[in-house]
Amino acid sequence: MMTERMFTSNAIENPWVRTLDSLKKTGYKFSRNWLSVLGLVMVVIIVFLAVFAPYVAPYPQHAGKFVDFKNKNQPPSWQHLMGTDTIGRDILSRIIFAFRNALLMAIVVLAISVPFGMLTGLTAGYYSGTWFDTVIMRVTDVFISIPPIILALSIAAMLKATLMNAMIAVTVSWWPWYTRITYSLASSIKNEYYVQAAELTGASKIYILFREILPNCSSSLLTKMALDVGWVTLVGAALSFVGLGEQPPKPALGTMIAEGVERMPAQWWIALFPALAIMFVVLGFNLFGDGIRDVLSPEEA
């Protein structure tokens, strides 16, 4: 009796404590790899800059309609760390404000395409071999029959060029990849013994899908999400580079590069720093995502 009580009390000991404990362990493992930590630091910097842009940007008013022809095309200096553009706006300030839209885009795109892709992939994977699976996966095939960047470009092209429509275009071309990955995970996990056990005990389909299968997909999905923040930023920059995203005078990394390229040999800083900024975002989220993958995948511990 005594031992049994001890056993149970140990096992159902406050679940929060257990979660905290495993979080601590995960955090420790994460901090062992300096590249992951570097990635985390970069991500924190990007998020911090984006959130507090009006307070940290040296010239916040330069993010909008602003002209200062006296200071146009200034090379990098102590007043303007990354120089100024063709109408005298501080490039560093504009990059910081551009991070806002870039992150907003990544969040919106992922907030829609992840749940949608996850749901379709999960159900199609669990019911693989049925008509439902066929319909979902063939539709997915069509969407991924051309690279997402081309699909996003052509959808954005047919809508009005705004940030909102750019987000829609990227979302439409992004969800199938989440369907794909969840599908392949779910269709193999459904054959595991614990899923069969749950089926035999008469658990509801909802329970099986969300409590048995989904948690076992989550590490792959989380990793992909962390990496995708960088990639969505990249595709977003590609759209605005072409002129299909946030419209001037509002800052967007792609637009800034496109403007800078025309000034290439003489005013090299106008294109170079926004390009490096995109690199920074993608690198940061890549290192961070790889760190998460290393921590969450048990076999590579």
Place this chain on the structure above:
Amino acid sequence: MRLGPFILRRLALSIFVLFGLSILIFSIARVVPGDPARMALGPRTPVEVVERLRQQMYLDKPLLQQYGLWLRDVVTHGNLGDSLLTRRPVKQDIQEFFPATLELVGLTAIFIIIAGISLGVLSARYANTWVDKVVRLFSYLGIVTPAFAWAVILMLLFCFVWHLFPSYGRLTEGVIPPVTITGMYTVDSLLNGQLGLFWDAFVHLILPAIALALPPMSQAARITRSSMADNQNKDCIASMIAYGVPNRVVTRKYLLKPSLISPITVMGMDIAATFGYAFMVEKIFGFPGLARYGIQVMLVKDINAIVGVVMVLGVVFITLNIVVDIIVVYLDPRIRLLGRSS
């Protein structure tokens, strides 16, 4: 699995996918608000002219019928409609601009395949030495830097700091292009025996191709390395080394072949995606290819041309995927022999 039926099945599936893609892109083009004919002609064109264009584009008919008529034109005549930007058949525009992009992506693909695989093999061969570390560091940087950022960086260094390469166009200004045979300047000039011209066209291709190749090349190197590393630990390799099979033979014959399966799959996808990134790189280098044309028509909402460009790229992507599948079947005896035993 025998190759014949396999290819047939893949082809059937591709036709289905292309069909779906055309429905997708066509309906997006027609469903969005705004009158494409009015948009193309501008607000000051008389109503009758706009109406004539609407009829020409079947815009006055129901959506389903529009699609049916469009599909009929495509299938029977290969006619994709007229571009509203250039006022020429879209087909003619694509024929003019596609070879340039194909040439660029072709060279890019050569860079990706040769450099990606050899760097990966090098990295795996000298695993955990400084060679490996340098390759891995550079491949990480390569992956996270988008092609258009590379284009900016390379252009700054090689065109403006060191003046090694031209920064604009397909040929030096004033040089007469070769007689059109394939439309690809490098190929045409070689076929005509104009070596100087070939060199000029080639030099113009190098930087954009490197910019496009760097990210996928790095990806390929990384995947080749990890898949070589996985296979290196297999018992069959250990026993082969124990039997005294020369290292060179083990690597080339028994290690490389199975290790190439996943890099080739990824490279196929990446080479196809290169057509997408070519949109930006062509613009930066002022390279008159399909992608630059694509941007121009996108900015003026030239729907016939957008649909045309997307469909052409869709065909290219699907063809590439089939080629990759065939190579994988060839490389992987497990797939190749599957059908024969059963």
